[in-house]
Amino acid sequence: MSAAAGFIIFRQTKDSAIEYLLLQTSYGQHHWTPPKGHLDGDESPLQAAERETKEEAGLDKNDLEYYDKFEEKITYEVNGKPKDVYYFLARVHNAEQKINLSDEHQNLSWSNLQGACDLVKHENTQSVLKKADDFINTNLKN
Numbered sequence: 704m705s706a707a708a709g710f711i712i713f714r715q716t717k718d719s720a721i722e723y724l725l726l727q728t729s730y731g732q733h734h735w736t737p738p739k740g741h742l743d744g745d746e747s748p749l750q751a752a753e754r755e756t757k758e759e760a761g762l763d764k765n766d767l768e769y770y771d772k773f774e775e776k777i778t779y780e781v782n783g784k785p786k787d788v789y790y791f792l793a794r795v796h797n798a799e800q801k802i803n804l805s806d807e808h809q810n811l812s813w814s815n816l817q818g819a820c821d822l823v824k825h826e827n828t829q830s831v832l833k834k835a836d837d838f839i840n841t842n843l844k845n
């Protein structure tokens with residue numbers, strides 16, 4: 704079993720729209736994914752999600768507001784082996800926040816829920832995005 708972790712990152716625009724950050728890989732099939740990556744050593748999922756989000760998007764705790772009541776895990780097969788992926792939720796303080804991509808990604812998108820679901824393609828990741836959207840609409844939107 705391998706394990707990875709990342710953040711569903713969102714921003715709230717001036718007209719109160721909610722948009723999700725997705726990154727497009729520069730390798731493989733160039734799939735779109737929230738910032739995430741494999742757990743190193745004895746890292747917890749949250750520690751790995753924080754490290755990967757810094758490495759892949761240039762965002763750290765100072766840039767983000769975490770919502771610790773949201774945590775989702777999905778499991779799928781990669782190369783015939785199960786992979787657990789843990790997702791946490793955070794909002795960028797500044798909707799104009801600059802995102803600094805690493806070599807692992809070639810593009811980024813800020814998309815509404817429908818656009819984000821269209822990009823990620825996989826139903827289980829779409830389900831995490833929908834749960835995040837429900838959580839935001841229930842608890843946070845102002």
Ligand SMILES: Nc1ncnc2c1ncn2[C@@H]1O[C@H](COP(=O)(O)OP(=O)(O)OP(=O)(O)OP(=O)(O)OC[C@H]2O[C@@H](n3cnc4c(N)ncnc43)[C@H](O)[C@@H]2O)[C@@H](O)[C@H]1O
Pocket residue numbers: 707728730731732734736739740741777779780781786807825826827828
């Ligand atoms: N093909 C490749 N060529 C060159 N270098 C490569 C490579 N694949 C990985 N790497 C290297 O691996 C590193 C990535 O490491 P990390 O950054 O640590 O890990 P990751 O985001 O979990 O990587 P990955 O893109 O493989 O995972 P995902 O589950 O999204 O995706 C893994 C697979 O699962 C599929 N997938 C994604 N989400 C899924 C879901 N929800 N359900 C089912 N399948 C899904 C994806 O389409 C993809 O096929 C990169 O630095 C890169 O160098």
